[in-house]
Amino acid sequence: MTVMSIAGLQLTLPANQNNFTAIASQVRNVKKRFPHVTMVVLSELATFGPAPRYAETLPGETESRYAQLAKETQLWLVNGSLFERAEDRVYNTTSVLSPEGDVVARYRKMFPFLPYEEGISAGTQPCVFNIPGAGNIGLSICYDMWFPETIRALCWEGAEVIVHPTLTNTVDRDTELSIARSNAAVNQCYMVDINAASPMGVGRSIIAGPGGEVIHQSVSEHDVIVFDVDFDYVRQVRERGWQGLGQPLKSFRDHVISYPQYVEGARSVALDALGPLRKPQKLA
Known part of the structure; x- marks a missing residue:
């Protein structure tokens, strides 16, 4: 049996200040209390909150501090995300640190929460990395999962677990719970959706x-969520169907169809009629 224990940290952290010291204390507590845990996952933008003025180039000082923390605790560490400054752009970027203190993956959020997450550029590449002796992990951030193509692309590339840092403080969180479950079911994967506690989320x-x-x-x-991922179970579900029922990944693989929305240059009359992507205006 290939089982890996993960701890998701739903932390109570203030926005607009450096929370690294508080986060590091929580990570060390997890290591001390639950020595069997292999990976710790933080919520989106946990370190500084949703403030692009804290953007850093990567590699950078804060990412390096996370790398040192991962090495100290001998954990795989998903740092939620940081705002990354790259030339004249800012991205919302998750870094994955290995127990050796290496940066093994960086993922730029592909769907910033527009029109609200202003000034943040979109990433273009799905990101899947491997935990040796365990399995494949895909990265997704918050609004990404509202677009089913993002999770399907990760599973197409072999992801068995989707680690999904989130920062939601709005009424649609209930809807997001159903989206997380749906993505897990239709892609036959684990969804690890970690949000911030109040006041940020x-x-x-x-x-x-x-x-x-x-x-x-x-x-x-505040919640410390310790659970087991069973990679053998994922593979069994994908092979036989959940409870011996649907096998959607095989059907997707085998069903040859050119979806009209993905033809290069395609436009939708119906979607074009919706108008520009902008904040809602006051109703007349």
């Missing part, structure tokens, strides 16, 4: 299994 982190089943769902307060 509304909590309600969710861990869903490859049948869409809820493994854990947090409430709004």
Whole structure:
């Protein structure tokens, strides 16, 4: 059996200040209390909050501090995300640090929360990395999962677990719980959706299994979510179907169809009629 234990940290952290010291203390506590844990996952933008003025080039000072923390604790560490400054652009970027202190992956959020996440550029590349002796992990950030193509692309590239840092403090969190479960079910993967607790977020982190089943769902307060990922179970579900039922990844693989929306240069009359992407205006 190939089992890996993950801890998702739904932390109570203030925005607009450097939270690294508080986060590091929580990570060390996890290592001390749960020595079997292999990976720790933070929420989106946990370190500084949603403030692009804290953007750093990568590699940079904060990422290096996370690398040192990963090496100290001998954990795989997903730092939620940081704002990354690259030339004249800013990206929302997740870094993955190995127990040796190496940066093994960086992922730029492909769907910034427009029109609200202003001034943030979109990444273009899905990101999947391997945990030796365990399995493949895909990275996704917050609004990405509202676009089913993003999770399907990760699973197409072999992801068995989707690590999904989130920062949501709005009324649509309930909808996001259903999206996380749906993505898990239709892609036969684990969804590890870790949100921030108040004041930055509304909590309600969710861990869903490859049948869409809820493994854990947090409430709004501080929560340390320790759970097991069973890679053999994912592979069995993908081969036989969840409870011996649907095998959607095989059907997707085998069903040869050219979807009209993905033809190069395609436009939708219906979607073009929706008008520009902008903040809602006051109703007349």
